[in-house]
Structures are given as C-alpha cells and as structure tokens.
Amino acid sequence: MSRKVVLITGASSGIGRAAALAFAVADYHVVGVARRQERLAELAEQIAALPAPHGDFLPITGNVTQANDVETAVAQALERFGRLDIVIANAGVGLRGELVATSWQDIETLLHVNIDGVLHAIRAAVPAMQRSGGGHIMIVSSVLAAIPSPYSACYSASKAFISSLARSIRVELAPHSIHVSDFLVGRTETEFNQKRLGKGERKDSRIPNMQPEQVAAAMVNCARRPRNTVVLRWFDRLLLLANHFFPNLLTYLAGRQYR
Numbered sequence: 267m268s269r270k271v272v273l274i275t276g277a278s279s280g281i282g283r284a285a286a287l288a289f290a291v292a293d294y295h296v297v298g299v300a301r302r303q304e305r306l307a308e309l310a311e312q313i314a315a316l317p318a319p320h321g322d323f324l325p326i327t328g329n330v331t332q333a334n335d336v337e338t339a340v341a342q343a344l345e346r347f348g349r350l351d352i353v354i355a356n357a358g359v360g361l362r363g364e365l366v367a368t369s370w371q372d373i374e375t376l377l378h379v380n381i382d383g384v385l386h387a388i389r390a391a392v393p394a395m396q397r398s399g400g401g402h403i404m405i406v407s408s409v410l411a412a413i414p415s416p417y418s419a420c421y422s423a424s425k426a427f428i429s430s431l432a433r434s435i436r437v438e439l440a441p442h443s444i445h446v447s448d449f450l451v452g453r454t455e456t457e458f459n460q461k462r463l464g465k466g467e468r469k470d471s472r473i474p475n476m477q478p479e480q481v482a483a484a485m486v487n488c489a490r491r492p493r494n495t496v497v498l499r500w501f502d503r504l505l506l507l508a509n510h511f512f513p514n515l516l517t518y519l520a521g522r523q524y525r
Contacts (some may be wrong), residue, residue: 269321271347272489273297273339275387276357278305281354281406281455284353284478284484286323287313292486295321297350298341298356299336303327309386330357330383333344333390341392349398352489353391355384355428356406361421363464371422372463380424384419388435392444400443404485405432410504418424445492450487452502454478474501 272289277298283305286296290313300306306325313323324346326348328335359417361368361376378420389405395401404426408422410427432448439446476499478485484498 267323269293269295269347270293270351270489271297271343271344271349272352272354273299273391274354274356275284275336275349277297277325278302278309281357281451281454281478281481282354284482287316287357288479288482288486290321290323291316291491292489293319293321294352294489295324295347297324297339297347298325299326299328299330299339301329304351309326314508321464322483329524331378333386336386340394343396349392349400350391352389352402352404353387353395353400354404354406354485356404358424359381360462361464362416362418362462364511365419368420368464374422376420376463380421381427384428384431392439392442393445394440402445402447402489403414403432403435403439404447404449404488405429406451406481407432409505411450412506435512447493447496448486449481449488449496449498450502450506451481452479452499452505454499465466482489 272294274282274285274296274394277286278300282300286298286309290296298306300308306327310323310325311318324343326339326342328339340350357379358378359379360371384405391403405428406427407429410418410422411425432446436446453473453475454477456478478518480498484496488496497506
C-alpha cells in the first residue's frame, strides 16, 4: 500500500505499454486501461515475470471515449490499491490527409479519442487525487501542438487543445497539490503510425524516430521530479525553435512530407 499508483490510458501498445513496464520496474503499482483485452493480458504476464521488486499490474478493458469506462477504471484502481497518485493521459490516434477530403467519421474518432479521452481521464482522476492530498497528471501531447502541420491539421489541433488544457488546469489544480505535465513528444517508432486514420501518405522522411522506451523513461523521471513541459530530444527543441523564427519555412517543409 506504500507504493504509488499510476493509471495509464492506451496501455496496450506503444508509449503506454512502455510506460507501464517502466513504472512497474520502478516499483509503482500500474493500472493499464485499453480496449484490447488480449494485449493487456500479455502485458500483465510480462510484468509478472519481471525481477523483484516490482509493482503489481491491474489490467482494465475500457474505451477512453466513454466517461463511464474511465470512471470505472479509477474506482477499480482505488478498490485494489487504495490510492491514485499519477494519471498518464496517453491514448490517442493520428489522422493524415486533406481536411476537406477526410471522412467526418475519421475526424470525429480523432476528436473523441484525443480530446474526450484526455478530459475523461482528468475529470475521473482529480477527485480521487484530491481525497489523497495531491497527485500528478501527465498529458501526452506532440511537438505538432506548436507547429502548423499541413495535411495533419486535425491531429495537430487536437494536440494544441490538450497542451493548452494542460497549461490552464495546472493553475486550477495547484491549490490541490496536483501537478500537470505536458509532454511534447516527437516522432516515435510505434504501431501508432501504421494505424493512423485518413488516406494521406507520408513521403520518405529524414526525421529520426525515437523509441517508446525513451518516452517512458522520461515519464518516470518526471514522476520523481515534476516538470511543466517536457520535450525529450534536442531535435524536437530545434524544430520548436525553428518554428518560432522561421514559421513559413517549417510549414513548407512539413507540407512537402505528405501527398
């Protein structure tokens, strides 16, 4: 019961899965929420096989677009572990293609997962954290939140929304000893890229990919030493700096990646 408890959405793959493993190794209890039950079962087996000491893993099948699912996950976390210290709002989908040529169904799916999913996680977790005397919310955004992204406009806008949300609620929740961190994540090698919605395609790009384990390690470090905004790589910092001084050039180069 003395171990801290972290709840991670989108825990069945990619950054969420890497984070679940990293926090378990760091001796946190982990609550993993995702739609794919079989993937969660595989992750549970992998965590159980870790060398001791490690935290326990509670898999919960749920959809972050449904507020009741996330509320149930928080309730189950409290029932199992008695507390909730950290929430990582990680679940998300991508979307590529021209705005007017993209199906409304794909746009609606993106908005429900990337925006509603984050809001549901925060609204469900904050009351539990307030009762516990504080906590930490980590929101997984993107460097595209601050950079115009032709042919990925809705995705970029959804990340801009949650980054703006992070900055605002950080002030709201500070009196309750709840810290809010905004992760501006760059291009990462996960199945997220293969499952991206829309019909747009990316041309060959020289932008380097990082591994999800790098993001997960930064999350564990941030849990120990909270930060407001996290940008993991110098490359991504340079992109943000270039956008500040040469926004037209960066937008042009971004547009050339897609067709």
